[in-house]
Amino acid sequence: MTSTSPTVARPCRLPVWPIPLLWTLGLGLWGLSRQHSVWRDEAATWQVAGRSTTEIRHMLGQVDAVHGLYYLLMHGLFELFGPGTTTLRLPSVLAMAVAAACVAVIGRRLAGTWAGLGGGLALGLLPAVQFYLQEGRPYALVAAGAAISTLLLVTVLQGRGGAVRWAAYGGTVLTCGLLNWLSLLMLPAHAATLIWTRAGRRMWTRWAATSASATACVLPLILFSRGQSDQISWIPPLTWHMLIGPVVLLAIGGLGALLDRPRRGRLSAAAVGLPLLAVPQIALIVLSLIKPLFLDRYVLFSLLGLALLIGAGLGAAIRAAAPRFPRASRWILPVVVAVAMVALLPQCLAKRSPASRVDDVLAAAEDVRGLKKTGDGVLFIPAARRDTKLVSPDAFVGVRDIALAESPEESGTLKGIEADPARIRAAILSRRRILLVTDAAKVARPVAAERDRVKTSVLEEYFTVVSDDQVRGRRVTVYERIGP
Incomplete structure (x- = not known):
């Protein structure tokens, strides 16, 4: 008597990657404008791209x-499509959709159709993603570049490698490194996969040569950007919490790896995913x-x-259930995704609201638009809050930036160069x-900078507050001169 395999275990000839790609694309397009809000990090992209x-x-x-x-890429997009929240964010949506598709392809190759589909759908649901x-x-x-390079590595490890794929791998790693050189941390992860799968000498030689070439091309950027390390001086020292x-992430990943039943020397989802x-x-x-x-965000x-x-864990659960519950097993993944979506819905909504970020540059600019009078002066504390004006210059028409000595474009900075404290004091009193x-309270x-202390002290001594609005993490206060 011939036995029939459960329906769920039959190989699917149709590609699975379009489903995670469209799923992630839909999640990204949902509430993309975040009620027309842009926060300070995105404001840096916006103003430089312009x-x-x-x-x-x-x-x-x-x-x-x-x-x-990245700035040069966004400059090109702003030139083609104009500045706006869609132009600003759509590249990230498309990139993560590509990453989800790559995860689906890798998962299917290494652990079956359900594992690929489950992994691709899971990526878009992760809160950080x-x-x-x-x-x-x-x-x-x-993330998209890392996904593509990992897929290429899996391809060559499966014996489908060649000069073209190795060149593509090196080019992708190089591009990732130029976007953010900490992405090169994917290379030791890929090396761990080679160790796990007991890759041969030829494979190691090709990988090492390709990786070294890409790293060498990124090295000048690494050395040069270290001279600008003051930019990240605000990052706090590492603490236990x-x-x-x-x-938590490693514990969840470790459980998925155990369910995949990894074995040394075998290319598996665990051998790629865990490292x-x-x-x-x-x-x-x-x-x-x-x-x-x-x-x-760096990793x-x-x-x-x-x-x-x-x-891989979901795929293992479905395979385990298939022999006894062939029809029910095919519903495991849809049910898990639906339950996860319902459970994460509050977070999904929160991350698509302006309150999900520290502040909103556009909201503050609109506040200025409504409060300003022609001939008013404007000050920014700290000077980095000048991004409000740089992103929405039309909101400041008729208002003079009285502390600014050299514009951001002229000075080659993000916030410009301000005048010395004495000149700022005189400009305020005029x-x-x-x-x-x-910033909102x-x-x-x-207040730390001497210029900002002068701004604050002169305003408190010679001016009175006539309006004070706090909106989405920023504060716009209107001062009027006391007396003649």
Whole structure:
């Protein structure tokens, strides 16, 4: 008597990657404008993308060289499609959709159709992914590059390698490194996969040569950007409570790896996913012991490994249930995804609201538009809050930036260069009305710079508050001169 395999176990000839791609694309397009809000990190992208290529190159020599390639890319998109929240964020949505498709392909090759489908769908649901899925910064693009390079590595490990694929692998790693050189932490993760699968000498030689070439091309950027390390001086030193998140992720990933039943010498979802999850996280922790660097977005791409392991675990559960419950087993994945979506719905909604970020540059600009009078002066505390004006210059028409000595474009900076304290004091006293743009009380830091202390003291001594609005993490205060 011939036995028939359960329906769920039959191989599916149709590609599975379009489903996670469309799923992630839908999650990204949902609430993309976040009620027409843009926060300070995205404001940096917006204002730099609006500069000329000459001005961008000038700025990169002073600050933010690590994001140079991304800024040039966004400059091109702003030139083609115009500035706006869609142009700002759509590249991240498309990139993460590509990453989800790659996870699905890797999972299917290594652990079956259900594992690939589960992993691809899981990626878009991860809370951190949903945050950066709609972020006008390069981290989703790095994740897409890491996904493509990992897929290429799996391809060559499966014996389908060649010069073209190795060149594509090296080019993708190089691009990721130019977008954010901490993405090179994927390379030790890939090395761990080679060790796990007992790759041969020829494979090691090709991988080492390709990886070394890509790293060598990124090395000048690494060395140059280290001279701009003051930009990340605000990152706090590593503490124990900061390790809770990575520990939880590693525990979930470890469970998925166990369910995949990994064996040494065999290319599996665990052999690829666990190193990709664990190695970048651990490496960043070690680096942060030397210099504070620990921000989850720097290793966002490691969540590709987590998604792959979740998919492997789901695939193992479906295979285990299939012999006894062939019809019910095919509903495991849809039910799990539906339950996860319902459970995460509050977070999904929260991440698509303006309150999900520290502040809203556009809301503050609209406040200025409604409060200003022609001839008013405007001040920013700290000077970085000038991004409100740089992103929405039309809201400040008729208002003079009285502390500014050299514009951001001329100075090659993000916030411009302000005059010395004495000149700022004289400029303030020459005005009848001043608009002050600063942080809302909840997120404001103590005034530290001497220029900002002068601004504050002169306003308090010679002016009175006539209006004080706090909106979405920013504060716009109108001062009028006391007496003649």
